[in-house]
Amino acid sequence: MADSYDLIVIGAGPGGYVAAIRASQLGLKTAIIEREHMGGICLNWGCIPTKAMLRSSEVFHLMHRAKEFGLKADGIGYDLDAVIKRSRAVAKQLNQGVGHLMKKNKVTVVMGEATIPAKGKVSVKTDKGTEELSAKNIIVATGARARELPGLEADGDRVWTYKHALQPPHMPKNLLVIGSGAIGIEFASFYNTLGAETTVVEVMDRILPVEDEEISGFAKKQFEKQGMTILQKAMVKKLDRAKTKVTAHIEAGGKAEKHDFDTVISAVGIVGNTEGLGLEDLGVKVEKSHVVTDEYCRTGVEGLYAIGDIAGAPWLAHKASHEGVMVAELIAGKNNVHPVKPEAIAGCTYCHPQVASVGYSEAKAKELGYDIKVGHFPFIGNGKAIALGEPEGMVKTVFDAKTGELLGAHMIGAEVTELIQGYVVGRQLETTEQDLMETVFPHPTLSEMMHESVLDAYDRVIHY
Template sequence: MQQFDLIVVGGGPGGYVAAIRAAQLGFKTALVEKQHLGGVCLNWGCIPTKALLRGADVAHTLKEAAHFGFAFDNLSFDINKLVAHSRNVANKLSQGIAYLMKKNGIAVIDGSARVAAKGELEVTLNGKASRYKADHIILATGARARNLPNIAIDGKRVWGAREAMTPTALPERLLVIGAGAIGVEFASLYSDLGSSVTLVEAVERITPAEDAEISALAAKAFSKRGITVLTNTLVDALDSSGEDTIALLKGPDGEQRLSVDQVILAVGISGNIEQLGLESLAVATERGFIKTDGFGKTNLVGLYAIGDVAGPPWLAHKASHEAVICVEKIAGVDGVKPLNKDRVPGCTYCRPQIASVGLTEAQAKSAGHEVRIGRFNLNANGKSLAINEAEGLVKTVFDSQTGELLGAHMIGPEVTEQIQGFGIAQQLEATEHELMHTVFAHPTVSESMHESVLDSLGLAIHQ
């Protein structure tokens, strides 16, 4: 039986980072992966969707070209070329992960893993099982799209993310069920590419994890674009027996029937905890995810879990950060601290983009903070006007007693690139005072971040 110091199960952004950090720290390391290095994020999630969304941005730019004096004749669009670009990007990065494994001397083991006993893994490939021993085993098996009790992904009329990323033709009429980050990204993508989109959400607002003001602005922007947004609405049934798929919707105005060509189901995820041997070893789980402490430890000595399989927030950068924390804690690195999940930024790449870090206004008040709120609308920002993307808001939430930045919430052009400024401010424990005296370059959209801070103090210059 081959012996390693540390084995990682799963080659996604949590798993491969854990393996690399372990190798850097001198551990004899192996990584088990049953399908593609890079995991869902690199192959079927974060990266390929952004390649597709770039195509949607180009489509939007072309539609708005006349505003800047351009006119086009005989424009055409080939969905297959856009999909091929997306897949090529994913394949290139997956090969890059393989190179990193080789560079760092990490043994890559193909197959499906099961924790057979404390410190033992059984890996099965093509019906043949092999055993490996390790002092430390890190589970980074990720998560998968969740089905509804009455609606399941079938890959034909009802797509999950994978099918939605590899269409051979654009659906004329599309229903997106679920208005979290994944749902609104697909709604935005297909709308820009030319589909007629209906977005349905069971709760009272889209992007429900975001600050309520940001959600309201997102819904307004989507409606202005022609996307039909239905909140407090359930899809009671789907009938795909005919040429069209008929959705029975139940909402505030009663029942309605909607005919569509395609459905995308985006109602959350479930942890990949099955067939890992957890039950036989009494490994604790909670709501379908592995229960861990702040350093990835499970209740079984020598077994750890990181990333999506260990619960929210379900974000690639959270998984990678957890990976480093977990491995460094195992190695006894000085000063390792548990992840502060309130400081993990979230980004949604719809149009307009949404980004946030920290507490919403409601969460801050619920936690007992006396808050001071700053707001700045992008319609008063010179760069936003210049690029004709002046719909948006920067909202900051401060503790009125200490000046601590509790949260920041943004909607507008390229805010996913800007949110890190507020993330760094939180990490460095900057207060309103430090942010107020920070010099922001002009003209930039990010100047709105500064103005929002000034507004919290009643000192905004441009509004």
């Protein structure tokens, strides 16, 4: 006889495990199924270990600037194996933390490969055989994996995905990064800082193409200052692989040229993990490897939900977590459950300089028909930024000229991935430009630039 639950969650990433915890808090008998790692890709092979690596490269970068701060640092170097070891230790610590949270919240954990043979039924292949489970509700939170283009497939030796880049078999000397989204740019930033001669190829007309155009342009200048080669409106058509090098056929401006690299990182998007679950047989609609859902993550099959990366963009851990909470509350019958709005979700890229944004870009706001007011404030006008030795950056805000609604905020510079949350809260509380202008920001802080950018949108900027 199958073990029976109120909810079964398939996938223990930041969407799945959070959904399980919230469901258990609400009194639902809950089980979670994971085939590989508690915490999923984000915790084990994504957000967390990459940030640990980027922190190492940031410290390395600052060590080289010691003289600027009146300090001495001689014989500066790095041990790549030690950098990676620390990154993996950070991931392991958090992986174990998720396991502890499951026990604390009395969530049943089943390690194995899940399929959904029928509505309300889950079959799990484990080390000990097959377990049959049943539940009134099922959440699919199986995440996504790296997209691999024909001819550009990773081999783990000279051509890498993000997983190989997190445990590199060698330190690249001449690196090609294909794709300039968050993953590609973060790895480009890390390896470039450690001394790799780095080239980034982007098929779109600008790097970081989901960001505001001004931010993308500023980022490109900063990366080029750091020695990166940035190729926009370019495409890698083919890779010729040899034992010690890869020859990339790069097409740009109607011309095809060959360039040699010792390492290639492919970061050209993701593919949803929809295969093998039996979703199509249940009547679930899958488009371009992602499950089609409504705003409440319902698949159209009664009692079956999909959250996180498998349910489409934005592909962010915090979006998945919030969807997990929302669906758990929906299942538990909570009132006033609100859907997660994509435009209310901040995006953060932890390159150097950092990039962060929320809401509409200037171009998108115009496209949607808004009459807008736009404000800017540069890091060079901020005392804290200068004191930190981080004068390169910008804060940009976009407002509805008629209502004063904050439509979007876009930042590049030191610690902006922390600063952005101020604007996220502002948008959530539906603050207007007047509310933000009348808010007292502490001095000296980087956050003062957020205030000044708002003031600038209404021709009241003080310090620039």
